[in-house]
Amino acid sequence: MTDPNATQHFVPQKAVGWQALIRNIPAMLSLGFIVVLVLVAIFAPLIARDPKAIEMRRTVGNEVLNPPFSPSMQNLFGSDQLGRDIFSRVIFGLRTSLIVGIIVRGLTMVVGALIGLISGYFGGFVDIIIMRITDIMLVFPVLLLAMTITAILGPGLSTVCFALVLVAWPDVARLIRGQVLFIKNQTYVKAAKSCGAKNSRILFRHILPNCLGVIIVAFSMGIPGAIMYEAGLSFFGYGIQPPMPSLGSLIADGRGYITTAPWYPGFPGIVLTLLVLSFNVLGDALVDSFDPRAR
Numbered sequence: 452m453t454d455p456n457a458t459q460h461f462v463p464q465k466a467v468g469w470q471a472l473i474r475n476i477p478a479m480l481s482l483g484f485i486v487v488l489v490l491v492a493i494f495a496p497l498i499a500r501d502p503k504a505i506e507m508r509r510t511v512g513n514e515v516l517n518p519p520f521s522p523s524m525q526n527l528f529g530s531d532q533l534g535r536d537i538f539s540r541v542i543f544g545l546r547t548s549l550i551v552g553i554i555v556r557g558l559t560m561v562v563g564a565l566i567g568l569i570s571g572y573f574g575g576f577v578d579i580i581i582m583r584i585t586d587i588m589l590v591f592p593v594l595l596l597a598m599t600i601t602a603i604l605g606p607g608l609s610t611v612c613f614a615l616v617l618v619a620w621p622d623v624a625r626l627i628r629g630q631v632l633f634i635k636n637q638t639y640v641k642a643a644k645s646c647g648a649k650n651s652r653i654l655f656r657h658i659l660p661n662c663l664g665v666i667i668v669a670f671s672m673g674i675p676g677a678i679m680y681e682a683g684l685s686f687f688g689y690g691i692q693p694p695m696p697s698l699g700s701l702i703a704d705g706r707g708y709i710t711t712a713p714w715y716p717g718f719p720g721i722v723l724t725l726l727v728l729s730f731n732v733l734g735d736a737l738v739d740s741f742d743p744r745a746r
Contacts, residue, residue: 478736563623571631
């Protein structure tokens, strides 16, 4: 006999996928903030002045180390020791951080996913060799290894991207390999093999699409790490070189003025913190929404 009060004890299942992501208010706020920052970075030449321009005019006092929100409002975030507008340099430094974060993480996902697919699918001797190389790479501290590579090849944007991709692919490869080891034993993959499908077709038609959820999550979670590593390299002088601005180099340039002009390192530090925090919050929400192991 059916219990008439059974509906009172019914608990709806937790929303998953895009539905759960949309209902996550912190994630949506973080996504909106990221979109705003991306638009600001794209239209930086229209929003900000030349970040390399040295302005020594003396319309209201001395513009060198001029404090923010001064009566003249010529320097919204103040100016540095050379009279350059910190607001403009932060905007262009934000652009650099986003370019490095997205490009590095995108290339890392391509390289790591390809290596992980090959390792997990073919197994055997191929898997052993790839995993031992991966283990060796994971022994070294990421930032130290990246600093060594940039010191050998010379600092610069392209070198930073190359170094960060080279040191970051092992984590992605191990993640995708674990996913492939599970998927390749599924019935539809065995059926494709029995029908004589080529390995390339099985990998890219049947296995890779079923790894996209993990790839999307790993991509979003890895962007803040790439941004922080670029900032760290630039802070120590191994990353983006002057006069090209970077949030890390701006913080490094302003650390000597932290007591006399705290806005100098403060504003780049705040923007970097909010940028990384927003990506982390969004990444955590993507994990909760699309990774079944998190539910």
